[in-house]
Amino acid sequence: MNIVSTPFRLAEQVVSAISAVVGAGPVTLHEPSFSGNEWLYLKECLDSTFVSSVGKFVDRFEVELAAFTGAKYAVAVVNGTAGLHIALKLAGVKANDEVLMPALTFVATANAVTYCGATPHFVDSEERTLGVDALKLRDYLTSHTEQRAGQCINLDTGRAIRALVPMHTFGHPSDLDGLLAVAQDFNLALVEDAAESLGSYYHGQHAGTFGLMGTLSFNGNKTITTGGGGAILTNNSELARHAKHLTTTAKLPHAWEYRHDEIGYNYRLPNLNAALGCAQLEQLPMMLVAKRALFERYQAAFAPVAGVKLMAEPEQCQSNYWLQTLLLDAEQANQRDSILKVTNDAGFMTRPAWILMHELTPFKDCPRMDLAGAQSLSQRLINIPSSSSLIWQN
Amino acid sequence: MNIVSTPFRLAEQVVSAISAVVGAGPVTLHEPSFSGNEWLYLKECLDSTFVSSVGKFVDRFEVELAAFTGAKYAVAVVNGTAGLHIALKLAGVKANDEVLMPALTFVATANAVTYCGATPHFVDSEERTLGVDALKLRDYLTSHTEQRAGQCINLDTGRAIRALVPMHTFGHPSDLDGLLAVAQDFNLALVEDAAESLGSYYHGQHAGTFGLMGTLSFNGNKTITTGGGGAILTNNSELARHAKHLTTTAKLPHAWEYRHDEIGYNYRLPNLNAALGCAQLEQLPMMLVAKRALFERYQAAFAPVAGVKLMAEPEQCQSNYWLQTLLLDAEQANQRDSILKVTNDAGFMTRPAWILMHELTPFKDCPRMDLAGAQSLSQRLINIPSSSSLIWQN
Numbered sequence: 130m131n132i133v134s135t136p137f138r139l140a141e142q143v144v145s146a147i148s149a150v151v152g153a154g155p156v157t158l159h160e161p162s163f164s165g166n167e168w169l170y171l172k173e174c175l176d177s178t179f180v181s182s183v184g185k186f187v188d189r190f191e192v193e194l195a196a197f198t199g200a201k202y203a204v205a206v207v208n209g210t211a212g213l214h215i216a217l218k219l220a221g222v223k224a225n226d227e228v229l230m231p232a233l234t235f236v237a238t239a240n241a242v243t244y245c246g247a248t249p250h251f252v253d254s255e256e257r258t259l260g261v262d263a264l265k266l267r268d269y270l271t272s273h274t275e276q277r278a279g280q281c282i283n284l285d286t287g288r289a290i291r292a293l294v295p296m297h298t299f300g301h302p303s304d305l306d307g308l309l310a311v312a313q314d315f316n317l318a319l320v321e322d323a324a325e326s327l328g329s330y331y332h333g334q335h336a337g338t339f340g341l342m343g344t345l346s347f348n349g350n351k352t353i354t355t356g357g358g359g360a361i362l363t364n365n366s367e368l369a370r371h372a373k374h375l376t377t378t379a380k381l382p383h384a385w386e387y388r389h390d391e392i393g394y395n396y397r398l399p400n401l402n403a404a405l406g407c408a409q410l411e412q413l414p415m416m417l418v419a420k421r422a423l424f425e426r427y428q429a430a431f432a433p434v435a436g437v438k439l440m441a442e443p444e445q446c447q448s449n450y451w452l453q454t455l456l457l458d459a460e461q462a463n464q465r466d467s468i469l470k471v472t473n474d475a476g477f478m479t480r481p482a483w484i485l486m487h488e489l490t491p492f493k494d495c496p497r498m499d500l501a502g503a504q505s506l507s508q509r510l511i512n513i514p515s516s517s518s519l520i521w522q523n
Numbered sequence: 524m525n526i527v528s529t530p531f532r533l534a535e536q537v538v539s540a541i542s543a544v545v546g547a548g549p550v551t552l553h554e555p556s557f558s559g560n561e562w563l564y565l566k567e568c569l570d571s572t573f574v575s576s577v578g579k580f581v582d583r584f585e586v587e588l589a590a591f592t593g594a595k596y597a598v599a600v601v602n603g604t605a606g607l608h609i610a611l612k613l614a615g616v617k618a619n620d621e622v623l624m625p626a627l628t629f630v631a632t633a634n635a636v637t638y639c640g641a642t643p644h645f646v647d648s649e650e651r652t653l654g655v656d657a658l659k660l661r662d663y664l665t666s667h668t669e670q671r672a673g674q675c676i677n678l679d680t681g682r683a684i685r686a687l688v689p690m691h692t693f694g695h696p697s698d699l700d701g702l703l704a705v706a707q708d709f710n711l712a713l714v715e716d717a718a719e720s721l722g723s724y725y726h727g728q729h730a731g732t733f734g735l736m737g738t739l740s741f742n743g744n745k746t747i748t749t750g751g752g753g754a755i756l757t758n759n760s761e762l763a764r765h766a767k768h769l770t771t772t773a774k775l776p777h778a779w780e781y782r783h784d785e786i787g788y789n790y791r792l793p794n795l796n797a798a799l800g801c802a803q804l805e806q807l808p809m810m811l812v813a814k815r816a817l818f819e820r821y822q823a824a825f826a827p828v829a830g831v832k833l834m835a836e837p838e839q840c841q842s843n844y845w846l847q848t849l850l851l852d853a854e855q856a857n858q859r860d861s862i863l864k865v866t867n868d869a870g871f872m873t874r875p876a877w878i879l880m881h882e883l884t885p886f887k888d889c890p891r892m893d894l895a896g897a898q899s900l901s902q903r904l905i906n907i908p909s910s911s912s913l914i915w916q917n
Binding site (some may be wrong): 160161162163167168171172175178179180181182183207208209210211235236237240243244246348349350354356357378379380384385386387388389390391392393394395397398399400401402405469473479480481483484489490491 | 554555556557561562565566569572573574575576577601602603604605629630631634637638640742743744748749750751772773774778779780781782783784785786787788789791792793794795796799863867873874875877878883884885
């Protein structure tokens with residue numbers, strides 16, 4: 130029989146469980162670890178003077194990212210948002226289109242859609258994966274859209290829905306089989322926002338390699354970091370070529386002539402940042418082992434705490450456990466804010482999920498389906514300290 | 524009396540003059556130099572683990588950039604293009620507007636205008652400064668526009684012309700007095716593309732600080748580099764605050780809540796790149812001395828070469844001499860390509876000016892005035908090796 134927890138008791142129990150795993154605070158939510166060749170490669174980069182748009186580390190980072198993820202091509206970019214912008218553009222998203230994406234995501238997913246002149250259309254998430262609920266989405270599209278000349282038309286707005294962008298939340302792969310089937314049946318391009326899921330696998334295949342394109346992020350809070358950085362993954366050689374072209378000002382190769390054949394972007398990853406990325410990629414397998422070990426320690430520590438579940442990887446998936454995640458039982462949802470306060474006050478940095486996209490002023494008028502699943506999740510999710518270095522230090 | 528040069532003779536004379544200054548090739552057009560605290564600060568950055576969006580080097584870089592340029596505020600961004608995009612947005616440029624800018628510029632100026640949904644409107648350049656011809660622009664606007672409700676309306680297209688973006692070519696300040704007067708008289712926001720002109724002064728005041736906002740670039744080919752990077756300069760505290768907000772995903776400050784109050788951008792400069800920038804900024808005064816010394820050596824070497832002039836700083840200006848520039852006499856313009864070929868074949872990297880914007884496919888239908896000045900210049904300009912390290916090594 131579970132012990133009945135007062136609000137205060139639950140928050141204190143969470144603090145105790147975290148502390149049992151990570152020791153005394155202060156402990157950040159996620160911090161990078163530079164214990165490999167980071168130093169060496171940065172120095173090599175400076176010594177060569179190739180710190181910017183040209184240099185061997187960018188090429189090497191792209192080759193090694195492709196090898197690690199199993200994607201045929203990887204194009205390094207300045208950050209995940211830039212990668213998503215270009216991937217959506219190449220997926221054919223244009224002004225006045227709509228793009229389906231979870232309401233439960235970081236704001237970059239929605240922002241990138243607007244950079245194409247398109248409108249985000251928010252869909253619901255499921256507790257099993259924390260990602261888009263494919264079954265509910267299928268029902269919704271069946272009753273709210275119609276196929277016209279090979280396009281999925283939103284019957285409520287009259288606009289074309291061009292793409293579906295699942296986001297693999299905190300590194301847990303979404304229901305890709307279900308979502309790929311929806312994309313195919315409704316003529317939608319599937320672009321994966323895999324910003325959080327480097328090192329995550331769905332049915333043995335790396336996240337971000339299922340859709341037409343997928344995008345990664347190497348921001349400072351991610352599993353590996355390049356300071357700022359990202360990548361576009363694809364198995365399509367023409368999309369890879371075009372992504373590289375668009376992200377490097379669309380300049381045609383020439384010894385001295387500056388001819389640009391379309392409107393391009395300055396989205397290239399500097400060689401300096403790629404040098405850091407190459408060293409970090411060498412550390413990635415070890416980090417993934419550490420992050421899994423951290424999950425297991427938290428699982429043991431939280432087992433006796435009633436009313437709280439530690440998020441585990443979905444069935445037939447291997448998650449990178451980027452951010453360790455507590456999911457409060459529905460009846461404990463009203464304890465979320467006291468848990469956030471007590472843990473942060475105790476020096477353990479925790480945070481809730483992002484505010485749902487449709488609750489943000491710039492997106493409040495965007496189309497959306499019923500979001501009961503996302504709403505419930507967003508009231509019950511808490512991320513807890515997740516750095517891989519917590520394993521090495523404890 | 525000048526010696527009559529055959530085409531071959533002129534190219535050979537140029538090779539000899541360059542070689543007399545920089546020694547034997549191969550010599551690149553411009554490469555960075557890391558002879559100060561670059562290594563130390565990068566190491567400090569790694570050791571602190573703050574390589575990304577938070578960290579003391581970003582703040583320090585902004586403070587020191589403001590101090591160096593005399594701008595009240597500097598906002599560090601991921602590159603010059605991003606800076607220009609946000610500066611134009613904050614200047615009120617929006618969909619269906621037009622923005623005046625030189626046809627003789629790097630493509631980023633035009634691209635940034637399109638990111639706002641606006642259309643570049645190309646204007647002519649003058650030989651004296653290589654920048655926008657203020658007198659000719661005034662005449663053009665007088666006959667082609669009309670003021671309606673405080674807006675400058677293009678009578679040919681019916682669209683509002685919102686802003687004027689002079690670019691200080693190769694580090695030579697444009698005619699800012701003339702352009703500021705045009706901007707005032709025709710109700711245009713003046714935003715300076717100062718990507719090439721860190722360390723350049725017009726009447727004793729730093730370029731990029733005259734308009735509503737100015738933008739800098741620290742790309743690998745610039746006077747100082749952060750790998751990739753840029754900055755927005757302004758004297759207006761509200762514009763500075765808003766620029767920082769928009770370039771950092773428009774997130775409201777909170778310990779754990781992710782609330783974004785408008786559509787923002789991931790345009791922040793990573794701390795790693797800012798660390799490099801802080802070290803480079805310390806070297807800047809020395810680099811400017813070296814670049815001026817290189818100009819003087821080239822001036823002596825090219826004095827006897829008929830048909831070619833070395834570009835000197837405009838009157839009452841102090842140029843940073845970012846790229847040293849040859850200007851062929853009109854009757855030698857047809858020798859440009861042979862000079863480019865012979866110099867590059869000899870191992871001295873040279874290049875012509877950019878292809879004029881209206882000659883690029885994506886901008887061929889944009890409005891433009893008569894561009895005789897820019898056309899003449901673009902056929903006669905050649906940049907020659909310009910690294911500050913050429914002085915230290917020779």
